[in-house]
Amino acid sequence: MSQTQSLTPNNVPIVKRNPELDIADALKGDWMNNHQFATTWFNAMSITFPLGEQFFINSVRHYRDRVTDPKLQKEMRDFYSQEAVHLREHQRYNELLCAQRGYDLEKLEGPLRKRMGWVKKNVPAREQLAGTVAVEHLTAVLAERALGEADLFKGAHPAMAKLWKWHAVxxxxHKSVAFDVYRATGGTEIMRRAAMRRSTFFLIWDILGGVCHMLRKDGKLWSPSMWASGFSFLFGKQGILRGTWQPYKDFFREDFHPWQHQTQQLIEDWELQQQA
Ligand SMILES: [Fe+2]
Ligand SMILES: [Fe+2]
Structure with missing residues (x-):
C-alpha cells in the first residue's frame, strides 16, 4: 500500500530547465562584483559540484525501490534530472575557468574525488544518503540567501548571475526530495544530525582548499588584504553567511522539515523576472 511520503508542496513543481549560459568571457575575470575573493569563493564552490551532485544522485537512486509514494517517486526522477543538468553546466564552467585562469582541475578535484571513492566503498548507503540530506539543506540555505531580499548577485556579471540564480531556484x-526519501526509508535523527556536522566541516574544507589553490595561482595567497576582504565577504554586514545561522541550526531540531520554511515566493519572483 502506498502512502504520502513527499512533503514538497503541490504548488512547487520540480522543473528541468536547460538555460542558455554564455559564461566563457565572464570567467576570465573577477565576475562577482569585481571582487576577487568573492569570485574565487564561488568558483571554488563550483569545483565541488560535478562530483558532489553525482554523489547526491547515486545516494538517492539507491533507494528507488524502497519508496512507495508515486509523488515522491516522480520527484526523485525530477531531482536526478535537475542535478544532472547542474553537473553538466558546472563541469563546463570548471573546464572553462581552469583553461582561462590557469588553474589545475585535476588537482582541484583530487582530494574530493579521493574521499568520494573512499566513502562509496566504506560508508553504508544510509549514511551516504544522510550526507546528501545535510548538503542539500546547506545548498537550500545558501540558495535562499542568494535569491532573498538583498540580491547577492546584483553587481555580478549578468551571465554568471543567471547561472547561479537558476541553480539556486x-x-x-527539490530541497526536500533527499530528506523525504531518507525519512520514508527509515533514516534516523541521530545519523542525520551527525551527517550535518561532518558535511559542514568537509564542505568548508573543500571550498577553502579550492580558494587556496586559486589564490596561489593568482599570486594572492599570502595577501593579508585579500583575506581581510574574504572575511568581510563571508561574515560582514552584507556577507553571504549573514542570516544563515538560524536556518542552519533548524536542521538539528527533532521535527525539522525543509518545507517548514516556505520559499515558494522566491521561486515565483524569479519566474516572473525570467518573463520580464
Ligand atoms: Fe544542484
Ligand atoms: Fe541539490
Missing amino acids: EEME
Whole structure:
C-alpha cells in the first residue's frame, strides 16, 4: 500500500530547465562584483559540484525501490534530472575557468574525488544518503540567501548571475526530495544530525582548499588584504553567511522539515523576472 511520503508542496513543481549560459568571457575575470575573493569563493564552490551532485544522485537512486509514494517517486526522477543538468553546466564552467585562469582541475578535484571513492566503498548507503540530506539543506540555505531580499548577485556579471540564480531556484524546488526519501526509508535523527556536522566541516574544507589553490595561482595567497576582504565577504554586514545561522541550526531540531520554511515566493519572483 502506498502512502504520502513527499512533503514538497503541490504548488512547487520540480522543473528541468536547460538555460542558455554564455559564461566563457565572464570567467576570465573577477565576475562577482569585481571582487576577487568573492569570485574565487564561488568558483571554488563550483569545483565541488560535478562530483558532489553525482554523489547526491547515486545516494538517492539507491533507494528507488524502497519508496512507495508515486509523488515522491516522480520527484526523485525530477531531482536526478535537475542535478544532472547542474553537473553538466558546472563541469563546463570548471573546464572553462581552469583553461582561462590557469588553474589545475585535476588537482582541484583530487582530494574530493579521493574521499568520494573512499566513502562509496566504506560508508553504508544510509549514511551516504544522510550526507546528501545535510548538503542539500546547506545548498537550500545558501540558495535562499542568494535569491532573498538583498540580491547577492546584483553587481555580478549578468551571465554568471543567471547561472547561479537558476541553480539556486532548482535547489529550492527539490530541497526536500533527499530528506523525504531518507525519512520514508527509515533514516534516523541521530545519523542525520551527525551527517550535518561532518558535511559542514568537509564542505568548508573543500571550498577553502579550492580558494587556496586559486589564490596561489593568482599570486594572492599570502595577501593579508585579500583575506581581510574574504572575511568581510563571508561574515560582514552584507556577507553571504549573514542570516544563515538560524536556518542552519533548524536542521538539528527533532521535527525539522525543509518545507517548514516556505520559499515558494522566491521561486515565483524569479519566474516572473525570467518573463520580464
Ligand atoms: Fe544542484
Ligand atoms: Fe541539490
